[in-house]
Structure formats: C-alpha cells, structure tokens
Amino acid sequence: xxxxxxxxxxxxxxxxxxxxxxxxxxxxxxxxxxxxxxxxxxxxxxxxxxxxxxxxxxxxxxxxxxxxxxxxxxxxxxxxxxxxxxxxxxxxxxxxxxxxxxxxxxxxxxxxxxxxxxxxxxxxxxxxxxxxxxxxxxxxxxxxxxxxxxxxxxxxxxxxxxx
Numbered sequence: 001x002x003x004x005x006x007x008x009x010x011x012x013x014x015x016x017x018x019x020x021x022x023x024x025x026x027x028x029x030x031x032x033x034x035x036x037x038x039x040x041x042x043x044x045x046x047x048x049x050x051x052x053x054x055x056x057x058x059x060x061x062x063x064x065x066x067x068x069x070x071x072x073x074x075x076x077x078x079x080x081x082x083x084x085x086x087x088x089x090x091x092x093x094x095x096x097x098x099x100x101x102x103x104x105x106x107x108x109x110x111x112x113x114x115x116x117x118x119x120x121x122x123x124x125x126x127x128x129x130x131x132x133x134x135x136x137x138x139x140x141x142x143x144x145x146x147x148x149x150x151x152x153x154x155x156x157x158x159x160x161x162x163x
Contacts, residue, residue: 006076007158009069009072009073010073010089010154010157010158011158012065012066012069013066013069013070013073013092013093013096013154014151014154014155014158016062016063016065016066016069017066017070017092017096017147017148017150017151017154018147018148018151019062019066020062020063020066020096020100020147021144021147021148021150021151023059023062024100024140024143024144024147025144025148027137027140028137028140028141028144032133032136032137032140035047035133036133040120040125040126040129040130041120041121041125042120043129043133044115044118044120044125044129045120047115047132048115048116048118048120051112051115051116063100063101066096067096067097067100067101070092070093070094070096070097070150070154071093071097073089073090073092073093073154073157074089074090074093074094074097076089077089077090077093078090083160084160085156085157085158085159085160086157086160088153088154088156088157088160089153089154089157091153092149092150092151092152092153092154092156092157093150093154095146095147095149095150095153096146096147096150096154098146099142099143099145099146099147099149099150100143100146100147100150103139103142103143103146104143107135107136107139108136108139108140108143111132111135111136111139112136114128114132115128115129115132
C-alpha cells in the first residue's frame with residue numbers, strides 16, 4: 001500500500017474517532033442531562049426518536065466507517081510491527097473497536113432496544129427511564145473516553161508516515 005493511501009486511512013480514522021468522541025461527549029455532558037430534566041414521558045419519547053434518527057448514512061459512515069478503517073489499521077500494524085507508530089495504530093484502533101463499537105453493541109444498543117418498546121406514558125416506564133438515564137450515560141462516558149483516547153493515539157500514529 002502506498003504511503004499516501006495509508007496516510008489517508010489514518011487521517012480518516014483520526015477524524016472519525018474525533019467526530020464520534022464529540023457526538024458522545026455532547027450526549028454525556030448535556031443531552032442526557034436535558035432529557036433527564038424533562039418529565040419521563042417526554043424524555044422517553046425524545047430518546048426513542050433520537051434512537052431512530054441516529055440510524056442514518058452520515059452517522060453510520062462516521063461510526064462504522066471509522067470501525068472499518070480501525071480494523072484495517074490494527075491488522076496493518078501487526079504486519080508492520082517493527083515500524084515506528086505501529087503501537088499507536090494498534091492501541092488507537094483497539095480503543096475505538098473495543099471502547100466504542102463493542103461497548104455500544106454490548107450495553108447501549110440493548111438499553112435502546114428495551115426503551116424502544118416502552119409506552120412513554122405507562123407508569124412503569126418511569127423506573128425504566130431512571131435506570132436508563134444512569135446506566136446508558138455511564139456507558140456513554142466510557143465510549144466518549146475510549147473514542148477520545150483513540151483519537152489521541154491515532155494522531156500520534158499519524159506522525160509516523162513510514163508506517
């Protein structure tokens with residue numbers, strides 16, 4: 001693979017990780033807080049709408065496109081382990097893949113699926129919403145930190161153009 005193409009893949013990964021970290025950061029620092037300040041039926045209804053509208057080409061390109069390039073970079077780093085920057089590529093890629101993709105699939109998506117079938121005005125929904133706010137936000141903090149750390153590590157790898 002040419003150095004220019006590899007540089008482009010690394011750059012896309014850095015930008016993707018940073019963009020995803022920013023989206024997660026927004027949810028962790030103010031979106032979930034604002035939803036928690038609304039009556040539970042409103043918060044549930046809005047989060048249900050968010051969970052539907054987030055499935056769009058732009059978000060998927062950033063979220064899953066970055067995962068694809070990180071998977072490629074992780075494999076690439078193992079094949080060129082002796083070159084400078086390979087450790088940063090591997091660490092950054094694994095941080096993104098495990099800390100954002102795996103955490104999302106293992107924790108956030110199942111909570112979103114459980115919330116999706118709740119009738120917002122059902123009195124039983126209040127307890128679910130309270131647990132959702134706490135647990136979903138905790139795992140979102142984890143995703144935010146992982147995506148930000150991946151951005152930092154991959155940025156360091158970007159400085160090693162020969163890998």
